[in-house]
Amino acid sequence: MADESTQSIVVDAPPERIMAVIADFPAYPEWAQAFTKAEVLAADADGRAEQVAFTLESGPFKDSYTLAYQWSADGLTVAWSLVKGQMQRSQTGRYALAPDGDRTTVTYTLSVQLAVPMIGLFRRKAEKMIMDTALKELKRRVERG
Template identity: 75%
Template sequence: MADESTQSIVVDAEPDEIMAVIADFPAYPEWAAAVKKTEVLSEDADGQAEQVRFTLDAGPFRDVYTLEYDWADDGLSVRWHLVKGQLQKAQRGEYALAAQGDKTKVTYTLSVELAVPMIGLFRRKAEKMVMDTALKELKRRVEGR
């Protein structure tokens, strides 16, 4: 598995508000620029998504892939891993939320292994760009509600 990259941002909202946006997969195409389509394939007994198919178009990187989610009981984190992908061989990620007064620190951890070899430096830059964009778009979506 590839090395993990981690990045954080502080969002002016409570953790439950942020997790509600993270869990609303059908709305991703409205605010996550590279996500063109999502489809919740299965849900757990609580109605939270277990498997979600994504159609991604990030310029030179286009992929259709399925992620499986594991939601923490305390509502402060969600982890996922790749079930199936075209461009990716593996993906692991996590959003971890930590309340800081009336704000929340959101930490995003991501590890992606592509089916096509990529020089480590370029892969890390791509991961950083994906995480930076995802966190900024998440912050904008949550704070704009």
């Protein structure tokens, strides 16, 4: 089992607005710089994505992969796991939202295991950079409306 990395950020918005941005996968290439494509492959009866195919390009790292999503009934958590990927052996993650008045703390947890070996220190550093970028881009997108 790969180690998890966790990072949080405070967003000046209610959880519903944040989760709406997280759930709008086709819009990811507009605001999440590493994604060139995000396509919903399957959705549940409420229209929430159950499987999403992503194409990612970040510097020399390129990957196409599919994630399966599970949405909490209270709308405060979404978790995912890798269905298939080219460069990844496994990926699990989650966004957990904790409302606090007009603000929300967003906690992002991620664990990635690549198909090619990578020294743990470098992998953790890469995960931290990915999470830091993702949280800052999410905050910017949500707060701009």
